[in-house]
Amino acid sequence: MTKSPRSDPLDAVTRDETVCVIPIRVQEDILRARQSSRGAAAAIGFGTVDQTRLATVVSELARNILTYAGTGECRVVSRLTPVERSIVIEMEDSGPGIDDIADAMMPGYSTGGGLGLGLPAVHKLMDHMSVETRPGRTLIQASMARRR
Amino acid sequence: MRVPILRLGRVLLTSLPSDLTDQQVMDLQIDALALIQAGKADGLVIDITAADVVDSYMARMLSETAKMVTIMGGIAVLAGMRPAVALTLVEMGQNMIHMETAFDLEGGVAKVARLVASRGGRHDEVPTV
Numbered sequence: 001m002t003k004s005p006r007s008d009p010l011d012a013v014t015r016d017e018t019v020c021v022i023p024i025r026v027q028e029d030i031l032r033a034r035q036s037s038r039g040a041a042a043a044i045g046f047g048t049v050d051q052t053r054l055a056t057v058v059s060e061l062a063r064n065i066l067t068y069a070g071t072g073e074c075r076v077v078s079r080l081t082p083v084e085r086s087i088v089i090e091m092e093d094s095g096p097g098i099d100d101i102a103d104a105m106m107p108g109y110s111t112g113g114g115l116g117l118g119l120p121a122v123h124k125l126m127d128h129m130s131v132e133t134r135p136g137r138t139l140i141q142a143s144m145a146r147r148r
Numbered sequence: 149m150r151v152p153i154l155r156l157g158r159v160l161l162t163s164l165p166s167d168l169t170d171q172q173v174m175d176l177q178i179d180a181l182a183l184i185q186a187g188k189a190d191g192l193v194i195d196i197t198a199a200d201v202v203d204s205y206m207a208r209m210l211s212e213t214a215k216m217v218t219i220m221g222g223i224a225v226l227a228g229m230r231p232a233v234a235l236t237l238v239e240m241g242q243n244m245i246h247m248e249t250a251f252d253l254e255g256g257v258a259k260v261a262r263l264v265a266s267r268g269g270r271h272d273e274v275p276t277v
Contacts, residue, residue, distance in 0.1 A: 052235070053239070
């Protein structure tokens with residue numbers, strides 16, 4: 001289980017974290033991952049719009065796993081700290097990796113027959129996004145945080 | 149399971165469930181185009197009231213279906229988009245939806261009728277000389 005680095009050592013004691021893991025193997029798993037992220041967001045009090053943004057992001061990233069890597073895993077991490085509630089979406093696969101991440105972030109760039117709007121959309125809908133990629137392992141983390 | 153398509157007069161109606169797989173979207177496109185090609189209808193209203201997510205794939209499939217219906221001589225209207233979905237699509241950038249839209253199913257049916265009429269009527273009506 002990979003965990004994101006803890007930015008604030010103080011909240012290590014007060015942090016309340018829940019992780020939901022959804023394997024991505026077939027199309028129906030996209031729906032399952034979407035429902036999980038929506039449920040997790042609702043559970044910590046995110047509004048309808050944020051729930052929709054998150055579910056859309058999960059949908060884009062999970063489909064990318066099916067298209068480019070075949071299989072992978074989606075983790076929905078929800079965190080509560082005294083000041084903040086946040087959801088981190090982690091998508092990991094052991095596919096070929098993203099050749100040129102700068103290209104992949106450009107709207108309209110695609111190697112998979114799509115419109116090339118998936119990754120740029122994730123970037124726009126979330127507060128923070130990071131991509132680690134090499135042949136054999138790709139990890140995309142995207143997070144959304146709101147004040148409590 | 150395939151998404152059912154109903155016919156009301158010369159308009160096809162379909163309502164997308166909240167959880168729709170990519171395959172179901174593709175099947176719906178094929179089914180709708182076949183009905184229009186068979187001369188069963190002049191237009192199609194796709195109701196997405198239940199859809200809580202429209203991602204770039206779904207947006208592309210819907211827009212492409214509408215374009216295909218249009219070049220075949222018909223009209224396709226997307227109806228009932230939720231505000232949160234509209235907001236997300238706008239934030240995603242680009243113009244994600246390239247098709248006629250309406251607030252609800254009723255508005256969608258009216259829009260199909262109006263656009264068909266503005267093109268010179270239904271194609272099953274043979275003009276009298």
